[in-house]
Amino acid sequence: MNLVWYRNDLRVHSHRPLQEALQAGGPVTAVYCLCEGQWDDHGVAPLRRWYVLQSLCELGEQLAARGIGLQVLDTGDFSQVPQRLAAFVREQGVERVFCTREYPLNERRRDEGVAREMAQLGVTIRGFDDSVLVPPTTLRTGKGTPYTVFSAYKKRWDVWLDDHFAMPDPPAKPAAKPVVFADKKTIDDALARLAVPASLTARWEPGEQAAGRQLDDFITRHLANYRKNRDFPSLTATSSLSAALSAGTLSPASCFHAARQAMADAGARDGAACWIGELAWRDFYRQIMAQYPRLSWGRAFRAETDLLQWNDDEVLFQAWCEGRTGYPLVDAAMRQLVATGWMHNRLRMVTAMFLSKHLWLDWRKGEDFFMQHLIDGDFAANNGGWQWSASTGTDAVPYFRVFNPVRQSQRFDAEGHFIAHWVPELKALDNKTIHEPWKQPLLVPDYPAPIVPHAGVRERVTESFKAVKQLYDTTQGQGGN
Ligand SMILES: Cc1cc2nc3c(=O)[nH]c(=O)nc-3n(C[C@H](O)[C@H](O)[C@H](O)COP(=O)(O)OP(=O)(O)OC[C@H]3O[C@@H](n4cnc5c(N)ncnc54)[C@H](O)[C@@H]3O)c2cc1C
Missing domain, CATH: 1.10.579.10 (DNA Cyclobutane Dipyrimidine Photolyase, subunit A, domain 3)
Incomplete structure (x- = not known):
């Protein structure tokens, strides 16, 4: 049995862990550890929690249509994840775990705990750098140190992607025998505990499908003028895709690919290049976070x-x-x-x-x-x-x-x-x-x-x-x- 452990990567499209799990042979199952205590510790906004939970519901349905069950484990906070996941793995007879890597310190400690449990059980765990375009430790200065100046990082980032960018994986095909997404109640209970006012949620559409539509709309209607208009807050000129990118309902690879394709139109080239630059900033801060743990302790970089x-x-x-x-x-x-x-x-x-x-x-x-x-x-x-x-x-x-x-x-x-x-x-x-x-x-x-x-x-x-x-x-x- 292959297990896809979902975290902030709530999608089926452009998802390397899911692809690899499907290709590894044998049945596939999926799990999400709901850590409301950790959300409290990290001061996560109720609206973001709502977005994640709603997107998780959609993911459960999408996976079910592909014959993959998603189980939502109510794990409290990160400290309980290793044991709960180990118990799940034992119960289900999992042999391999696939997941997207996360870089802040608490997330890495959680993952180290899980890796220890899996090692004891003889289960392999494979992580993928799917939340970024360039893996965080790939690009190094001439001295072998991480880049701390964006302009120099961006130059290398462009070159690396020219050579290495892989097209986003298509979503897995619907299964002949879909399953039922049975864990919706755990999500509904968490949503009920949140009680986010409708005035706040009305503007947002969670889930992978909405994120995909939003990306298409941005590329066709706003990308060409992005450089010109992006600094004016009264205009609809930026993508508003940040929620989707941070919860992983959309992959940075899908964004990059769509912007690169749009460059075929000379009129969109400049806007697309500018927008791709923002995706580079996103990678830049993630590689800093991954390589300077003191940021996770609340310390200044300088x-x-x-x-x-x-x-x-x-x-x-x-x-x-x-x-x-x-x-x-x-x-x-x-x-x-x-x-x-x-x-x-x-x-x-x-x-x-x-x-x-x-x-x-x-x-x-x-x-x-x-x-x-x-x-x-x-x-x-x-x-x-x-x-x-x-x-x-x-x-x-x-x-x-x-x-x-x-x-x-x-x-x-x-x-x-x-x-x-x-x-x-x-x-x-x-x-x-x-x-x-x-x-x-x-x-x-x-x-x-x-x-x-x-x-x-x-x-x-x-x-x-x-x-x-x-x-x-x-x-x-x-x-x-
Ligand atoms: C003080 C401060 C706090 C910020 N907090 C967050 C945050 O919590 N979450 C967040 O996603 N972004 C944050 N940003 C970056 C940026 O403001 C938002 O990503 C952007 O406004 C989101 O709107 P958009 O999706 O329309 O962006 P677009 O202009 O369409 O850009 C596309 C994507 O690129 C990424 N991006 C754009 N600018 C930046 C940037 N400067 N740094 C890193 N990634 C970027 C985002 O994922 C964004 O969705 C912060 C910036 C500042 C100055």
């Missing part, structure tokens, strides 16, 4: 920045969370996040930089808050994006560069359409005042004045970063750690 003394002002933090900072673009973005479970990439950078630079609050607080709300909450991408914005990460924005929230607003929401939608108190303002409502306070009595001034932020941030660098170099020189 060690000296862990010496920064952050502000601990809960009032400022709450104002940021609730979209009441007095900066319209920041507030519109935060309200979009809370209302929909998603935020546009440009605005993730703007709000993250505002929290870490203007409010001088620890970027980890923002990272957690994003995770608690995002439908696409993904440890590697979220951590990478936060550390980029806070200038504490690998390929981070230089600390002396601070986005001006008013300039960002004038540039990327010039007409104020996005702001007017999410901050309706400001919708009557003209397209100049809407970016700086404090200039006409009588027109907007219900909207707060800026909670901190923009002036002086760059100087304060620059001084603080320089000071910790000096302190760090001195303590290192004295043999500190």
